[in-house]
Amino acid sequence: MLKELELPIVDLPKETENLREEVRSFLSAELHNESFTTRSDSWLSGFSADFSRKLGERGWLGMTWPKKYGGHERTAFERFVVTEELLAAGAPVAAHWFADRQTGPLLLNYGTEYQRQTLLPRIVRGELFFAIGLSEPNSGSDLASISTRAKKSGNKWVINGSKIWSSGAHHAHYIVVLLRTATHGEKKHEGLSQMIVDLSAPGVTVRPIYLMTGEHHFNEVIFEDVEISEGMIVGEVGGGWKQSMAELAYERSGPERFLSTYPLLKELINQLSETSGQHANIKIGKLASRLWTLRCMSLGVAGLLEKGDSPNIAASLVKDLGTQFEKDVIDVARELIPSRPSMNAPTKFETLLAESILHAPGFTLRGGTTEILRSIIARGIGV
């Protein structure tokens, strides 16, 4: 097998079983108290600062981070277990999602001691939320073409430009922005840097971009002469591209890339019965097979990341196959149960179906479009 495509089998350690049970009983108690409603795509649409704080109290945020920054020094596999249980339950995890998944690891790899000490403990407690500032109105898949700039002025940097599709920026406290700190030479990837911007700073405007459902998750974030101190640069000036790319394996291979419609699958199975017949059995059996396979792959990538590898090709595969699966669930649900999906339908099945259908176009766009991922994979296997 090509080395880029080799994935190890990961058997979760025994000690994760207790943790899984803890998470399951927490979730069932929360559902019982009606502290949240199960939703599809809850890592985008399920915002609850309260819920995130509760997770923080239980030690389920910043799980793998060092204790000196408030973390819990648990393994990537323990974090995997918590994450997949939360997503499967459709729990509202959007508030802390990017901080826990991306900003924390970024700061641990490249941040300054001051950044780590001031920001990480508050993320771990579920009090501090981050947004991601990558795409721009004129830069989507061609990310290196971004034009948001920061200019040095004394011991400060002054930012001008705008970012788009920043999920949850209207709730978040900070945004990590990829921007240009120098004009590029021959390589477009040069001269890019990452900075942390306070979303309440003067000159920052957060404008809503409503989804076709009318929901507000996306934003455009506009920077007009926003001043930030040198202390808010992450890593090296000019090292932004490499740093951003290092985040991608984490971003593309997690269970959120195949579980966005799992709540719908679960409700579909609830609605079907053992008398549903051969056709339904085959469809459900095939979905179960794909779900299991994707999880094996996702865990395999987590295993490689834990060892310090950067399996970017395999991570891209997880996202490509995983997001197709998320859409397949919708097709099978519609095929097996005649229904009238609506965001305010009287049944849970129809609401989850509506939510899944209307969110689905995003699955294969966010975090790298299918076409971009496949280009990366093709390059990775030598064509």
Place this chain on the structure above:
Amino acid sequence: MSDIQPMLVDTATKIMKDFCTKEVINKAEEGEFPHDLWEALEETGMTSIGIPEDIGGVGGDLEDAMSLLKISGKFAAPIPLAETLLAKLILSFARLPLLNGPLSLLPAQNNDQISFRKTDDAWAVSGKAQYVPWARDVKNIVVFGATSAGQMIVSYVSTDDCQITQGQNLAGEPRDEVMLPDILIDNDRIAPSHNLMGEDIWNRGALTRTALMAGALENILELTLTYAKEREQFGRPIGKFQAVKQQLAVLAGEVTASGIAADAAVSAYEQGGQNQEIAMAKIQVGEAAKAVTNIAHQVHGAMGFTDEHPLHHSTRRLWSWQDEYGSESEWAELLGSEILENSSEQVWSMVTD
């Protein structure tokens, strides 16, 4: 991975490269059994992998046996290696002597009827089996079946005593009809069936096909990538075209998914002996076979479906193996009904526990 696995993989790969050439595969399809290939594998102990040393095997576990079959599948080896390993496992569990040479086993299909009958001083076995791998090329066939009282029995018969009608699968591999015309068997060749028989053999059979298919898929990926880099049209390699690149990425995804599914099923079966993971893996490789053979033949163009090009050695095997020991739909139906008979929590615990 066991201690011997890297060495086993190296040795098997070397033997396949030397003895399982395109010519050997073509000749096998014309009816010439590849004795040199078989001898080389037997001499190095490859045909007794997974059988404990104290009873004549060479040790190793199920994972080792399956990693060997992956290589066999990758090289499209036209030999009953899967059947021999399974047959020897049955013999070893039944404490019957391990037989030499290539073996096959019955029943080969779920609906084959084999029955054992006690005579005055011996036993008799009768029945008919369809689609039996390599029956014409082996000296012995391991047989298990029931008595009229429902007792499960395992034994073996010589092919000299069987009536064999030749048949073949889509890849031209022997799949014969075997009649057992009330063959008399001595008492010392009869053993009561161990719990390994029946359903368990079916599961293990499906695992062998999953491993063989994962290997064939790997080979198709390699062939297709090589071709896409070499073949030029419009002044550049066809692999440089976006449309082709996207297809190759899909192909690579399915091959990767199948490889890990096959491995994970073996590992889960070795630990727990449940067949759910086998079902899920056989479904995965079956689904992958469809996508991968489509893309591979499309990328190879007309050349890929000529007799001359080796691509069909792998694609025709996939089209055969996908239906052996349960197609993806048969396994999906079984799995789906199990899920729907239980609560909706079932699918999640199946995936995570």
